[in-house]
Amino acid sequence: MVELCLSKQLKIIAELPTKESIIKLLSAIPDPEIPVINIFELGVLRNVELINGTCIVTITPTYSGCPAMKLIENQISAALKAEGINEVQIKMVYSPPWTTDWISDEAKEKLRQYGIAPPEKSTMDKGILLGKNKQPACPQCSSINTSMISQFGSTACKALYRCNNCKEPFDYFKCI
Amino acid sequence: MENQTALFQYCLRLADSNLILSHRLSEWCGHGPILEEDIALINIALDFIGHGTALLQYAALVEGKGRSEDDLAYMRNEREYRNALLVEQPNGDYAKTIARQFLFDTFQYHFYQALQNSKDETLAALAAKALKEITYHLRHSSQWVLRMGDGTDESHSRIQTAFDDLWMFTGDLFDMDTTDETLLKQGIAVDLAPVKEKWQTQVSEVLQQATLKIPDQTFMQGGSRDGRHTEHLGYLLAEMQYLPRTYPGAKW
Ligand SMILES: [Zn+2]
Numbered sequence: 304m305v306e307l308c309l310s311k312q313l314k315i316i317a318e319l320p321t322k323e324s325i326i327k328l329l330s331a332i333p334d335p336e337i338p339v340i341n342i343f344e345l346g347v348l349r350n351v352e353l354i355n356g357t358c359i360v361t362i363t364p365t366y367s368g369c370p371a372m373k374l375i376e377n378q379i380s381a382a383l384k385a386e387g388i389n390e391v392q393i394k395m396v397y398s399p400p401w402t403t404d405w406i407s408d409e410a411k412e413k414l415r416q417y418g419i420a421p422p423e424k425s426t427m428d429k430g431i432l433l434g435k436n437k438q439p440a441c442p443q444c445s446s447i448n449t450s451m452i453s454q455f456g457s458t459a460c461k462a463l464y465r466c467n468n469c470k471e472p473f474d475y476f477k478c479i
Numbered sequence: 480m481e482n483q484t485a486l487f488q489y490c491l492r493l494a495d496s497n498l499i500l501s502h503r504l505s506e507w508c509g510h511g512p513i514l515e516e517d518i519a520l521i522n523i524a525l526d527f528i529g530h531g532t533a534l535l536q537y538a539a540l541v542e543g544k545g546r547s548e549d550d551l552a553y554m555r556n557e558r559e560y561r562n563a564l565l566v567e568q569p570n571g572d573y574a575k576t577i578a579r580q581f582l583f584d585t586f587q588y589h590f591y592q593a594l595q596n597s598k599d600e601t602l603a604a605l606a607a608k609a610l611k612e613i614t615y616h617l618r619h620s621s622q623w624v625l626r627m628g629d630g631t632d633e634s635h636s637r638i639q640t641a642f643d644d645l646w647m648f649t650g651d652l653f654d655m656d657t658t659d660e661t662l663l664k665q666g667i668a669v670d671l672a673p674v675k676e677k678w679q680t681q682v683s684e685v686l687q688q689a690t691l692k693i694p695d696q697t698f699m700q701g702g703s704r705d706g707r708h709t710e711h712l713g714y715l716l717a718e719m720q721y722l723p724r725t726y727p728g729a730k731w
Contacts, residue, residue: 364529366525366526366529366612367526367529367530367533367608367609367612368525368526368527368528368529368530368532369529370525396604397533397601397604397605397607397608398600398603398604398607398608399607400604400607400608400611401608402611452515453515453516453518453519454519454615454618454619455515455518455519455522455523455615455619456518456522457518459522459525459526459612463515463518477615479611479612479615
């Protein structure tokens with residue numbers, strides 16, 4: 304046990320954590336509701352700063368009421384503690400507001416393969432109010448002959464669609 | 480009025496409407512007319528809880544007396560609540576829930592458009608964030624107003640009755656008092672007069688399109704700014720606050 308602790312300490316001394324190494328570490332945390340993408344590529348993890356030995360992690364919610372935020376905070380603290388970083392401060396910011404535009408192209412492809420149609424490019428437009436629906440391609444068969452079942456899906460960030468070609472229902476990650 | 484007191488009151492006003500409406504919507508959980516609507520209302524309730532929580536956290540910070548957002552939500556009495564009278568009205572049938580939602584969504588949409596330019600950075604940020612979500616709420620409730628108004632005789636008469644019943648509580652949304660005056664001078668609060676104009680225009684347009692009549696009632700019930708509520712809020716709070724008051728300090 305002592306040996307283990309010692310080796311851990313030595314490891315930390317050997318390689319002091321940097322902003323990059325911490326972001327890399329926290330990038331291993333998956334989104335609790337869509338485990339194929341991590342919190343960094345989703346845009347929830349905004350920044351990491353090391354100030355006087357305290358690690359300040361800035362996060363932003365996808366949706367204001369996202370119930371996964373508390374869990375994400377706990378996972379960040381746990382991941383940092385496991386690396387011997389105990390002085391942690393998690394800052395929740397609302398500005399600039401999270402947008403689906405922050406989801407990387409790579410992450411969008413992961414979403415598609417997972418069966419969730421990724422957000423169509425660019426944030427919301429007035430079309431939303433006027434009742435024009437986006438027409439995402441079916442993540443199963445790529446057909447664009449799809450129709451919306453409900454603007455609100457299994458989680459705050461998704462809408463429910465149906466493919467008229469292969470008849471499969473699917474989730475669409477809606478633009479905000 | 481002192482600035483800090485005014486800002487605290489203003490935050491409570493915004494937070495309480497979100498919190499109370501989220502509670503009302505959550506009463507539909509498991510009772511929605513169809514599965515998709517059940518899910519939609521609960522999604523919307525969740526957004527309101529998010530906005531309410533963030534605003535109560537800010538209110539607690541502004542107050543600076545060490546209270547938490549939970550203290551503010553669970554330990555204040557009816558007369559200390561500042562939510563709009565409209566949002567505490569009972570769900571009724573689905574038409575009434577939708578009419579209430581549409582009237583409030585339209586208000587929030589235009590209100591937050593203005594609030595995102597507030598000189599108070601926190602309020603501006605929260606407004607910009609919430610606006611994105613509210614746009615989806617407004618679309619949802621507008622579409623249901625159109626569907627029910629321009630639907631069957633039954634749906635038309637139900638939603639018309641709902642608008643007629645709720646109309647007297649809409650004036651309260653736009654009442655301004657010394658809190659507004661104090662904060663308007665500093666560019667923090669939103670001037671509700673232009674918001675009211677935009678609200679009236681949009682509500683008229685949608686109701687007209689839905690073949691519905693704008694209620695011609697002119698009496699408006701006010702009072703929420705001073706904590707004078709309709710009888711319904713007391714019952715709602717009794718249910719919402721039961722657990723933390725019966726088991727103080729209970730942890731999840
Ligand atoms: Zn398909």
